[in-house]
Amino acid sequence: MELVRAEGITKTFTTRSGGEVQALSPTSLSIQEGEFLSLIGPSGCGKSTLLRILSGLIEPSGGELIWKDGAPTSGSDVGFVFQEPVLLPWLSIRDNVRFPLDAFGVSKAEGNERAMEMLKLVGLGDFGSALPKELSGGMRQRAAIARALVYRPRIVLMDEPFGALDLLTRDRMNDELLRIKQEVGATIVFVTHSIEEAAYLSDRVAVMCARPGRIRTIHDIKYDVERGEALKDNPQFHHWLSVLRKELK
Amino acid sequence: MTKSQQRWVFSFVTPFALIGLWWAYVELLNVPRFILPSPLVVAEELVKLFSGSVKHAGKTLWQHLGYTLSIIATGFAIGSASGFGLGFILAKMPKVEKIVSPYIFFFQTAPKIALAPLFILWFGLGLASKLVLVVSLVFFPVMIGTMLGLRSVPENMISLSRILKLTTYQRLTRIELPSAVPEIFAGLKVASVQATIGAILAEWLSGSIGLGYLMTYAGATYKSPLLFSMVIVTALLGILIYQFLGTLERWLLSWR
Structure with a gap:
């Protein structure tokens, strides 16, 4: 079931000198109910901008968001982790x-x-x-x-929530997040620049690229085994790592 | 020396050594009492004053102290309330701030103490001119603390309030004001010291009651032991007020 669809969303920022920077060129994306979707890409690819548009923190310059049950009206519709x-x-x-x-x-x-x-x-x-x-x-x-x-x-948006943590803590938090997600069943959109994190956690990964910011490809990440520590030694996991890494180059 | 030994030296040994030095200087060089009374004489005077057994200018020390305290408290209350009010308005309305800030800056830098005689001319010799001086000294530090505090609410906390769609009132009472408390308190502490100085100075200039008046009285009548006692009393008063606010701050800001 589709929860929200972004259609032709764009964002242009005006710089202080009056110039215009296109942070996001027309971008479309459909987010499914209950899925874990990662937005991954180099800095300046507009992943945080897209997340903030989804959260309502910033207004898109063009395009629209179509929500299944109407746009969020109450603060309780959107969760955000900075x-x-x-x-x-x-x-x-x-x-x-x-x-x-x-x-x-x-x-x-x-x-x-x-x-x-x-x-x-x-x-x-x-x-x-x-x-x-x-x-x-x-x-x-x-x-x-x-x-x-x-x-x-209805949707939880996470903007590099583990970016400021050390690697060990980060690994542990990833496992925690998998468990929490399973128990709560929330729809999560997760911004990261860690390929491992994206491949480990996500049902789908949207790879974004810069100048102008856009979504390049979206991958369905499926594994034959359950997600957990063991997955990190699994060839399927490494396959996704190498696919994502190549696309980010 | 360990830390606690150091503390002991600073809080007992040093002051007693200084008092001893003072005593020795007066005794050995036979300094006349009206120029520098010995610490013993000052101590005697302090005991007399605090026991309430002696009246100067028709009133006991406690009556003078009560008057000064009431000026400090009233001036501090009016000054900090209005300082907070204007600071709040300026922080919330940048346009208003742009218009009025040059004037505010002018009055803020103007030496209020030098204006004291003018205040007396305008507001008379009574209570009003004294309050005006104290209020004018308290107002600015509190106003600036409030502005600074409300302006330095972390960006992400504002984002959070927008995610949760808090009402303006909720955002103000639950996020902005609590977050501004440290800066407001810094302003209040500076203001408390200023209020004490202002009240004593105002009494020094006019009227016939209060610690400040008692000091001019002591000076004019060559009651040096009284004058020295008053210096100690006023300094202690300033420290007490500052400490009171410090304790209140530690209690309110225990989360820091």
């Missing part, structure tokens, strides 16, 4: 995760319950009362993911 956790430092981890629910008018008791449930899901069940500064980078990013999932948005 490269940094963007937690509110004055709130405890639990209150941070409850923050969207508070804003949407969910009662405090129910909000606490749902926040704690979500924190358990991301492995932070014991850290609800901690302050953001007391957690490691990986844990903070998990809390940020919990905050984006807690209100069950």
Whole structure:
């Protein structure tokens, strides 16, 4: 089932000197319900721009988004995970995760319950009362993911969520994300510049290229085995890595 | 020396050594009391003052102190509330800021203390001119802290509020104001010191009550021990007010 379709989306930025830069040339993309779609490409290919257009943070210069049940009207329709956790430092981890629910008018008791449930899901069940500064980078990013999932948005957009983490933590977070996705069943659009990450996590990978930004190809990533550590030694995985790498050149 | 030993030296040994030096200087060189009273005399004076057994200019120290404190508190409240208000407006309306900022800058740099006699001319010798001086000193640091705080809300937090489609009011109360608290507090702390200086100076210039008045009174009547006691009392008052705000800040900003 198609959740949202981007049709001929373009984006032109005006520079300070008055010149125009085309960040995104007409781009069309269909996003299926429940899929994990990665946008991958070099910097300047417009992957973040496309993600931000999907989120409503920026308006496209042309084209349109067609949503299955109409464009998002409430904040609870879209979840967004930034490269940094963007937690509110004055709130405890639990209150941070409850923050969207508070804003949407969910009662405090129910909000606490749902926040704690979500924190358990991301492995932070014991850290609800901690302050953001007391957690490691990986844990903070998990809390940020919990905050984006807690209100069950129609779509979760992630902008290089693990880009600022070290490699080991990043690997672990990828496994966590696979597990969380399976439990929650959310539709996820994931921006990354890591080929491994894209091939490991995605149902589909859209390879983008720069000047002007556009989608070059879209691959259905299918494996005969289940996703997990073992997949990384699987020839199919390495096949996708080499395909994607060649396309990015 | 360990850290705790160092702390001990700084908080006990050094002050006592300095007081000892002062005492020795006065005693050995026979310095006249009205030029520099010995620390013992000053201590005696302080005890008398705080016990309330002696009245200067018709009032006990506590009455003078109460008057000064009420000026500081009232001026601080009015000044910081209006400073916050204008800072908020300027932060939220860049167009207004463009128009008024040159004038604000002018009044901000103008030496308010030099304007004090003018304030007396305009607002009389009573309470009003004193409050005006304190308010004018408190206003700017708080205004600037508020502007700075509201302007430096991280971009991503604003993006988050847009993703969640927060109302303007929600964004303000749940994200922008809490995020601006550190800068606002920095302004309040500077303002508190200024308010103390302003109140004492205003009393120094006019009126017949307050710590500032007591200092001019002591100076004019060559009551040096009283004058020295007042220097200590006013300094302690400034430190106390600053510490009070510091504690409040640590409590409010424990998340930092």
